[in-house]
Amino acid sequence: xxxxxxxxxxxxxxxxxxxxxxxxxxxxxxxxxxxxxxxxxxxxxxxxxxxxxxxxxxxxxxxxxxxxxxxxxxxxxxxxxxxxxxxxxxxxxxxxxxxxxxxxxxxxxxxxx
Amino acid sequence: xxxxxxxxxxxxxxxxxxxxxxxxxxxxxxxxxxxxxxxxxxxxxxxxxxxxxxxxxxxxxxxxxxxxxxxxxxxxxxxxxxxxxxxxxxxxxxxxxxxxxxxxxxxxxxxxxx
Numbered sequence: 206x207x208x209x210x211x212x213x214x215x216x217x218x219x220x221x222x223x224x225x226x227x228x229x230x231x232x233x234x235x236x237x238x239x240x241x242x243x244x245x246x247x248x249x250x251x252x253x254x255x256x257x258x259x260x261x262x263x264x265x266x267x268x269x270x271x272x273x274x275x276x277x278x279x280x281x282x283x284x285x286x287x288x289x290x291x292x293x294x295x296x297x298x299x300x301x302x303x304x305x306x307x308x309x310x311x312x313x314x315x316x317x318x
Numbered sequence: 319x320x321x322x323x324x325x326x327x328x329x330x331x332x333x334x335x336x337x338x339x340x341x342x343x344x345x346x347x348x349x350x351x352x353x354x355x356x357x358x359x360x361x362x363x364x365x366x367x368x369x370x371x372x373x374x375x376x377x378x379x380x381x382x383x384x385x386x387x388x389x390x391x392x393x394x395x396x397x398x399x400x401x402x403x404x405x406x407x408x409x410x411x412x413x414x415x416x417x418x419x420x421x422x423x424x425x426x427x428x429x430x431x432x
Contacts, residue, residue, distance in 0.1 A: 307365075312361050
């Protein structure tokens, strides 16, 4: 099993550009989510999904869109990149059983210049 | 709203010393789950432990141990006889119910010197 796969691993964008961070999991997990990691602030929840077709906002959703058309995939779209979106992005997935931990992807390091 | 505080931003120890990482949380929920994750220099997040609010038993796994005290809203983590490979950032996290709507603390960087 590959687990949670994120692509790309690194990306540099110019201000105003758009892009999609990809996230795929092969564990048949119902829950998926996106976090951003900034120095000294831990990880903060951007968007999450409890199943295909269902998404909701987390703590820091502005500037990001998500959709979940399949159980496996949960892409994160940056509509118009800003320097404030420079961060490391993590995708996570887990079973809907509350007793399970979240599995994280390797992360995407994004720099917006 | 939930909150997790890791007051120690960085801890430096010499190999074989013990190190304790503090985690204090705030929540109004009676059912909740606490986690510790390790982030080594390579950047991935490695799950270490999960504890639910009804289980206050302490846990030991090898050189790692966890002390959960509901009365003080703390979930502290101790590494006994630290090794260089323990050098990493450690995150404490809290969730109400949903599997991965986690609230993270700011993390504690542990540097173990040989």
